[in-house]
Amino acid sequence: MDSSNKEIVKFITPFPMTESQKNMVKSKLSRIGNIDQMIFQEEVDPSLIGGIIIIFGEMLIDCSLRTQLDKMKEGMI
Amino acid sequence: MISIDRSIIFQIINFLVLVALLFRFLFKPVVQALDKRSNHIREEMEKIEKEKKAAEEMRLKYEEESKNIHIKFQEMQEIANQEAVKIKSKIIDEAYQESEKIKQTAEEKARIEIDKLYSELKLDIIDISTEMAAKLLRERIDISKQDQLIEQLLEEAIDKIEIKSDVQYGQQQ
Numbered sequence: 001m002d003s004s005n006k007e008i009v010k011f012i013t014p015f016p017m018t019e020s021q022k023n024m025v026k027s028k029l030s031r032i033g034n035i036d037q038m039i040f041q042e043e044v045d046p047s048l049i050g051g052i053i054i055i056f057g058e059m060l061i062d063c064s065l066r067t068q069l070d071k072m073k074e075g076m077i
Numbered sequence: 078m079i080s081i082d083r084s085i086i087f088q089i090i091n092f093l094v095l096v097a098l099l100f101r102f103l104f105k106p107v108v109q110a111l112d113k114r115s116n117h118i119r120e121e122m123e124k125i126e127k128e129k130k131a132a133e134e135m136r137l138k139y140e141e142e143s144k145n146i147h148i149k150f151q152e153m154q155e156i157a158n159q160e161a162v163k164i165k166s167k168i169i170d171e172a173y174q175e176s177e178k179i180k181q182t183a184e185e186k187a188r189i190e191i192d193k194l195y196s197e198l199k200l201d202i203i204d205i206s207t208e209m210a211a212k213l214l215r216e217r218i219d220i221s222k223q224d225q226l227i228e229q230l231l232e233e234a235i236d237k238i239e240i241k242s243d244v245q246y247g248q249q250q
Contacts, residue, residue, distance in 0.1 A: 013227075018220060021227055028235050032242070049211055050218040051226045061238070063230035065214055073207045077200065 009038045012053040014046050014064075025052065 011017060011025060026035050033056070045053075050065035218226070 013223070014218070015220070015223060018224075021224060024224070024228060025231065028231050031235055032238050049214050050223055051230050054231075059238075061231070061234045063227065063234050065218070065226065066211070068230075069207050069211055069214075073203055076203045076206075 006037050006039045007033075007057055008041060010041045010043060010055040012043045012045050012048065012055070012064075014044065014048040014050060016044055017042055025054070029054070029056070 009029065011022075013021075017025075022040070026040070029035055029038070038056075048064040048066045049069070051063045051068070052061075053064050053067075054061040
């Protein structure tokens with residue numbers, strides 16, 4: 001929480017996010033929290049390949065293809 | 078009338094006396110000496126016979142002992158042969174067991190090495206496959222696919238979070 005009690009939500013994607021993507025993500029986040037109380041930050045990490053990682057308070061929502069591939073790799077090992 | 082010459086009578090008497098003297102002083106000692114010699118020869122013969130008999134007994138005894146020694150030698154040789162066969166068999170068994178042990182150890186080592194190589198190969202294949210998949214995905218992901226991915230994956234994640242929240246809420250109730 002920052003000084004105005006808003007929670008910082010960080011988006012990490014392999015490409016810069018488009019407005020429509022941001023709106024779509026916010027829309028979905030609204031199902032689990034009040035987006036008016038959120039401050040959104042963006043970060044680009046090409047190693048994710050695709051998808052998104054959202055750091056939301058202590059919560060980590062990992063929807064990246066890199067993690068999907070890593071899980072698949074662990075499953076094969 | 079027959080006349081006898083006195084000298085003949087004397088000659089006869091002298092002859093008889095001579096015979097008597099010869100018998101007394103010559104013939105008897107000679108006979109005694111001969112008897113003594115004969116006895117000595119007989120004793121020597123008996124002694125030789127005894128010695129011959131003893132020698133024969135000794136020969137027989139040695140022959141018997143030699144026979145016994147030969148039998149004993151054959152028995153010992155037989156025992157030695159049996160012992161040699163046992164030792165040979167034991168050595169062959171031990172060598173076989175040792176070779177089996179070495180073979181098993183080598184097989185075990187080979188199996189471990191193969192398993193290790195297989196695991197390494199499997200990991201390499203998985204790494205390569207994953208990297209290839211990542212490369213292919215990087216080449217094919219564009220804005221529209223990224224939209225689909227975010228839509229699909231985030232939807233599933235949010236659903237799971239909602240279900241978890243519902244469960245926790247239900248447990249608190």
